[in-house]
Amino acid sequence: MKFTKYHGTGNDFILLREEDLEGREESETAKALCHRNFGIGADGLLIVKASSVADLMMAYYNQDGSVAPMCGNGLRCFARFAHEDDLVETDRFQVETLAGILPVDVSSGYDSIRIGLMKPSFHLTAPHVRREVYEGEILSLTVNGRSYDLHVLFIGTLHGVVFTEEEVPYEDADGLCHHEFFPEHINVNFVKVESEDDIRLVTFERGVGYTLACGTGAASAQVIAHKLGFTKPQAKVHVDGGTLEVTVGDQVVLEGPAVCIAKGEMEIG
Incomplete structure (x- = not known):
């Protein structure tokens, strides 16, 4: 299996194209690849997928195989991987995530990649919390x-x-x-x-x-x-x-x- 490994301020990730999985189950692959003793070792696995609503889609799995909707350092690494491997044609593009469609900008170089995040929410409900949490609480x-x-x-x-x-x-x-x-x-x-x-x-x-x-x-x-x-x-x-x-x-x-x-x-x- 081909892989590329990146880090964003020490937060390290393995990146794959979806076709590199060759049908393997994603969560189990994440656990195997990210294991620091028996795998390559990383905090998470990023998978590049096609998107019908953005330029690309990013799937993200934590080291333990659990799904995360979004990862800021991971998205910057994803942006560089996509740009370097000519998966996109411009310095500014959009990436679909489970947290929404997010903009990325690599025009200032790989040392200074900018990403936009979703608008923060301070009013929380299930399943995130046991009871409703209000803004300012x-x-x-x-x-x-x-x-x-x-x-x-x-x-x-x-x-x-x-x-x-x-x-x-x-x-x-x-x-x-x-x-x-x-x-x-x-x-x-x-x-x-x-x-x-x-x-x-x-x-x-x-x-x-x-x-x-x-x-x-x-x-x-x-x-x-x-x-x-x-x-x-x-x-x-x-x-x-x-x-x-x-x-x-x-x-x-x-x-x-x-x-x-x-x-x-x-x-x-």
Whole structure:
């Protein structure tokens, strides 16, 4: 099976064209390829498919084989793959995802790919949450005897944002991610505001765990930080894998690099 591997600020992905699957089941293929000991190793699998409503369609699977509607870092890598392999004819094109049709722009080069995200929603209902959550509501959740205040939103995927000056224990991050309040689990972002232009972020991603970066997590962190008056509309989001830039306006725009790591072939049962 032919594959290409990319990363966006350390968030790494395997990319395939749909025909490269040769009929293999997608979720099981994702688990096999993304396994870091017995596969190539990655946070997720991106599959390029034809679309009847956009230039291309992106299917995304987490490392554990679960489906995710959207992945910000993944979409940037998808955009570079499509552009480099001449699957599109322009620098600006549209990609169909489970979170909607999203615009991408590679005209500034692969170090600065811009993608538009869906309009964030702060009013949440089932199946994302156990009970209705209204805009402006802060959820106080307790895990392992410690209380955390979560600002929740849906921006293609479900995210919670926690402002904290302290490092959060792994078991607490995992406990929040899998809290019973979220039937399908939630991505959790721990944010430190450094200035009105800069925030620092660590994300615990459902289906993956701690990641070096999460694009929709970076967007969620900046959306909430700006909504609360902590940051300007445009801010840099510093993650362990590098720096992303998020602009909040009529559309939330995420900007950052997409780097090709390797191309090759792998035998898979």
